[in-house]
Each structure stands twice: as structure tokens, then as C-alpha cells.
Amino acid sequence: MREGGRMLAEVLQFVKLNTKAGMTTKDLANLASAKLEDLGGEPAFLGYRGYPDVMCIAVNEEVQHTIPGSRVINEGDIVNCDFGVLWKGLITDAAITYPVGEISEEARNLLKGTEEALNAALKVVKHGVRVKDVSKVIGKTLQNYGLDVVRELCGHGVGHSLHEDPDIPNYGPDGGSFKLKAGMTIAIEPIAVAGKADVEFLPDGWNIITKDGSWACQFEHSILVTYEGCEILTK
Numbered sequence: 471m472r473e474g475g476r477m478l479a480e481v482l483q484f485v486k487l488n489t490k491a492g493m494t495t496k497d498l499a500n501l502a503s504a505k506l507e508d509l510g511g512e513p514a515f516l517g518y519r520g521y522p523d524v525m526c527i528a529v530n531e532e533v534q535h536t537i538p539g540s541r542v543i544n545e546g547d548i549v550n551c552d553f554g555v556l557w558k559g560l561i562t563d564a565a566i567t568y569p570v571g572e573i574s575e576e577a578r579n580l581l582k583g584t585e586e587a588l589n590a591a592l593k594v595v596k597h598g599v600r601v602k603d604v605s606k607v608i609g610k611t612l613q614n615y616g617l618d619v620v621r622e623l624c625g626h627g628v629g630h631s632l633h634e635d636p637d638i639p640n641y642g643p644d645g646g647s648f649k650l651k652a653g654m655t656i657a658i659e660p661i662a663v664a665g666k667a668d669v670e671f672l673p674d675g676w677n678i679i680t681k682d683g684s685w686a687c688q689f690e691h692s693i694l695v696t697y698e699g700c701e702i703l704t705k
Contacts, residue, residue, distance in 0.1 A: 471560045471655060471703050473558070474511060474555045474556070474558070474560060474561070474562045474703075475692055475703035475704040475705070477506065477509045477511045478511075478553055478554070478555040478563075478564050478704050479704050479705050481502050481505045481509070481555070482565075485498050485505070486551070488501055489568070490543075492544075494540055494541060495527040495529065495536070495540075495543065495549075496538040498525070498549070502525045502551070503524045506555065510557075511555045511556065513525070513553075513554065514555055514563065515553070515632075518632055521535075521537075522537060523537055525552065525553045526552040526553075527549065527551055528550040528677075528686065528688075529541055529550070530548060530685045530686075531679050531680050531684065531686065532550075532678070533623075533663070533678040533686040534552070534623055534678045535676040535677060536678075537677065543570055545571040546570065546573055546574070547569075547573075548568065548570070548573060548577055548580070548687065549567065550567040550687065551565060551567075551568075552690065553565065554632055560629055561629060562703055562704050563632060563657045563690065563704075564690050565659060565688045565689060566690075567581055567584065567585075567687045567689060576664050577664070579616070579617075580615075580617060580662065580664045580687045583611065583612055583615025583616075583617050584617065584661075584687040584688065586611055587607075587608045587611040587689075588658060588659070588660050588689040590608065591604050591611075591658050592658065592693065592700055592702065595650060595656075595695060595699060596650070596696065596697065596700065597650065597651055597652040597697045598649055598650070599650050600648065600649055601636055601638055601647075601648045601649075601650065604638060605639045605640060605641055607642070608641070608642070608658075609640060609641035612640070612660060617663065618662065618664075618666055619662060619667055620662065621640075622669060623640075623659075623661050624638055624640060625637070625638030625640070625658045625659045626638060626656065627655065627656050627657075628655055628656060628657040629655040636656075638657075638658055640661060651695060652697045654694075654695040655692060655694050655695070656692070656693060657690055657692045658691060659689070660688065660690075661686065662686070662687055663680050663685065664686075664687075665680060665683070665685075666684065667680070668680070668682065669681060691703070
């Protein structure tokens with residue numbers, strides 16, 4: 471998972487650095503596919519429950535699971551790339567959201583707050599910590615930035631499958647009393663919006679958007695729980 475995680479991080483950074491206004495989301499997915507092929511890994515999302523592409527790419531009001539296609543990326547947009555890698559039978563999962571050119575102050579606050587929520591959660595994780603304590607830190611950090619939490623989506627275990635137990639909600643104290651144990655691998659992924667977190671599931675069965683058109687953001691790492699804290703596998 472360390473090896474696959476490094477591949478994943480390299481692909482995400484490659485796509486980010488090569489994103490330009492005027493490209494389509496499908497262009498970005500093609501970049502990711504080619505880069506991962508060069509590195510020797512396999513895409514974990516392709517074919518998962520019928521998903522038809524290698525990466526989920528959400529722009530602005532799109533929240534999650536958006537299939538890459540003809541949408542053109544414009545100056546001032548924010549782009550969320552969520553990606554998974556299968557390597558030697560094990561899966562890692564991670565995501566970044568990044569600006570294209572200059573973005574609004576509201577969008578900068580959204581990106582900053584969501585990434586800070588992930589970092590705050592990583593500081594809490596260690597052997598014996600309850601999931602609800604991780605969830606509470608995520609939710610409180612997002613609240614401090616004036617952001618709302620998308621409750622329909624959450625973090626999860628990862629490794630042998632893309633989604634494993636336990637679920638890791640991004641709000642507390644509803645995260646449950648399950649205790650994390652050293653040796654577990656989990657994906658923590660705050661998902662927040664700048665407006666109201668009411669979402670709509672589109673007819674394609676995948677794309678989720680905000681009902682009020684407000685912009686959404688996600689940051690995610692796959693990590694290894696240790697006795698002292700955690701090791702980030704996707705960096």
C-alpha cells in the first residue's frame with residue numbers, strides 16, 4: 471500500500487500540474503490513466519460497481535463521483551480529483567481539490583478549511599482512538615471555517631477492497647464508538663460545501679451536486695493507524 475500510495479500521489483500531482491483552462495474533465499482522466507500505466511499500477515475505480523472511468527472529477531458545484539466527460543474547465547474553477555490505485559492486490563484511495571487560476575475568497579476558504587479538517591483528523595488518529603472522536607474533529611474544523619458537511623458521504627476502511635469497515639463520518643459525535651487499532655488502513659475524506667450541504671443525486675446514478683449550486687471540496691488520504699499516530703500512505 472505504501473508503493474501504491476506513492477503512485478497515487480504522483481498521479482494526482484501530475485494531473486494537477488497539467489490542468490489548464492480549456493481542458494475537459496475527460497482530458498484530465500486520460501492524463502491520469504496514462505501516467506498510472508507508466509508507473510505500472512491499475513486503476514481501482516474503473517469497473518467498480520460499474521463505474522466507467524479511472525477517476526472521479528468534480529468541478530465547482532459537483533460534489534462527488536462525477537464521471538469525466540465534456541465539461542470544460544474554466545479559469546476560476548476548482549477541480550476535485552478522487553483516485554484509487556490497485557497495486558499487488560491492495561488498494562489506496564486519495565483525493566485533492568485545487569484551483570485553476572485565481573479563485574474567489576469564498577473558494578479559497580472552502581479549500582483551506584477542508585484541507586485543514588483532514589490535517590486535524592490525522593493528528594487525532596492513533597491506536598485506541600474512537601471513530602467518533604475523529605469525526606468530531608473534522609466536523610468542528612469545518613464549522614470553524616463556516617462550511618457545511620455533506621452527510622451522505624464518509625471515510626472508510628480501505629485495503630483489500632475499496633470500501634471496508636469502519637465508516638468514518640465527517641461530523642460528530644455520530645461517528646460511533648468503534649476503536650481504531652494499529653495496523654488498520656483507513657481513508658479519511660472530509661467533504662464540505664460553502665453553502666448548504668443538501669445534495670442531489672443525478673439520473674446517471676453517479677454524479678452528486680449541491681442543490682443550491684454552492685461549491686464543494688474534498689481532501690482525502692489513505693493512512694496506516696499506528697500506536698503513536700498514523701502514517702500517510704498517499705503522499
